Amino acid sequence: MAEPLLVIDGAAKSYGDLVALEPLDLKVKVGERVALVGHNGSGKSTMLRLVAGMLELTEGTITIGGDPAGTAEARAKTSYVPDDPVLYDDLSVREHLAYVAGLHGVDASVEDFDELLDRLGLLHRADDLPARFSRGLRQKTSIALGVVRPFELLLVDEPFVGLDASGKAALVDLLDELHGMQVTTIVATHDPVYVERVSRCIALRDGAVIHDGTATPDDVIRLVGA
């Protein structure tokens, strides 16, 4: 029985009297592949941002491998790919990778970077400034930055938005490969097709969990109300 990597214990987030996430209890095991679904404003991004340590909890606790979310130890284990790509204005794609890898102490060669970029269909733009890319290309750059560093838990928020068909396929392959490497992934998505590939689907509605288990695309449409 695998140990839980992520433990969410009564975690809640509210802004004044607006409840973004109801008190939530959840455990995600090492190597587990989770899809987080829900309509717009259901609390998916809030939950991911809480786990990533980007938001402060109103109540409850979240630990990653025993370390409270947001601490340096937890940040070292968690890679968060936000839905809105966060990129520097003045670095090329390759320079982004070299910088982020350097900050995380990863020993990688330019061939390693290029292989990753090639997989994501970004190699031909490696020397360009991603801040001026289209939404899809920026999303691919953001994903590359998310996986170039070491992590045990990968949080990806709406990764398929803006991606073309080949980009989508490349990302799904990458997530499959990470799953094979026993990496824990939580992907917030509206894509019912992706849900077929995962062992666990958590559905949120108005900040509360309404489903936790396996799900088919039809289930997702029913749960999300799409």
Next chain:
Amino acid sequence: MAHLRSHGADWIGLAAAVVIAIGVRSGSRGGPLALEHADVRHVLLAPVDRTTAMRGPALRQVRFLVFAGSIVGAIAGVLATHRLPGQGAAWAACGALFGATTVALAYGAALTASGLRLRSWMGTLLALVLVAWAVADAANAAEGSPTTVLGRLALWPLHFEVIGLAGIVLAVALCATGWLLVGNVSVEAAERRSTLVGQLRFAATLQDIRTVLVLRRQLAMELPRVRPWVRVRVRGTDRFPVWTRGVRSLLRWPAARASRLVLLGVVAGLALRGAWAGTTPLVVVAGVALFIAGLDAVEPLAQEIDHPTRRNSVPLDAGYVELRHVPAAVATMVPVCVAGAAAAVLAGPSTAAVAIAGACIVPAALGAVAGALVSVIAGAPTQTGGGDAWSLLPPEVAGMRVVYRAGWPPALAVIGSLPVLAARTAARNGVGAPPAALAAGAGVVVVFVIVCGWVRTRDRIHEWWRAQMEMAGRG
């Protein structure tokens, strides 16, 4: 007085040239009008005559600007009566006329440039030629700068010259031309300005200098170069990632930013030369110029602050990463200060000037970086001080804190320029000036180290402070 009669018009003309140059550059980038976003979408895209639609906003804007220009000019005229012969009313009237004419010229030039769809680089070139010609005329290196006629207009109480009327005629002609071309505005530029100018004004209201800087760059389309000046190839993980990142950022600077920093360095150098000659307040001018340059020099660090999601994803203290951005900023500012030192020396060459300027380079660079670091990291001053505990302070104390937050960063840059005053005092007392500048520079280094310590440990300080306030609250 003789000097004023012979050269006063040239120097006043230089000031007018700068104002007109700003107008030309604004026009070549879609200015001077900044319409509401909804007006751009609904009015400019509607099948109505754009000239008619744009004349109303243009008239309101020029009316206000000419009024403001005449008030400023009148105040300058009144101040002139304290030192110059002639009737106060005459100086005030001529000052007002000069202010209104200069502003009208600048506005007319902007409208005309916009209506002619003048390319941005052409606008910049035209502005540079205008200012360079005025500088050369003031320095007696050239003759016939067109803006000198505006200077003659301002000095009518001393000596009436009909040629001064040419400035007024030109201003009216340019405004009329702009008035005819106002409908030819670029919709693309108008849309960009409509979004950015509103944000810019809001950020300026909040004294958010970093946001003002970023928005101003966007307004001027001042973007990092796609191809760096010198390519530093990526060979894998960077050994010194933060330093390398800073160098790569620097190598993508657009020419306009590099030129601006050199210009600011020269302004600071000349101001410090003036301070050395006896006009002490010019130290503030130098400090402010270096502070503005410093804000550009700390750009890689500012990008970290702008992207907290990325910064917080690194399992390192924010202060650890931010401190490592400082060497690149200092390395950027030192050449800027060298340019300033060169300008100061060229303004009055001597061996002593070289020694004093050399002693002041590093302190000036460190002061500018220290000021910019504090400004960028501390962010915009907030009315409540950014925390509940501060919001409990009485308004008088909170107000003082806001003033302190706004004034401290440029003050640090001014501190970096103080070794010049130390050298001046030493020289007046018959003591060696360069050693005095070096000794004062050591004090600046101490201040810089303290600022660096704050950068590294401020999160812990804030944490400790929060814990203390919570304990006090529980108590």
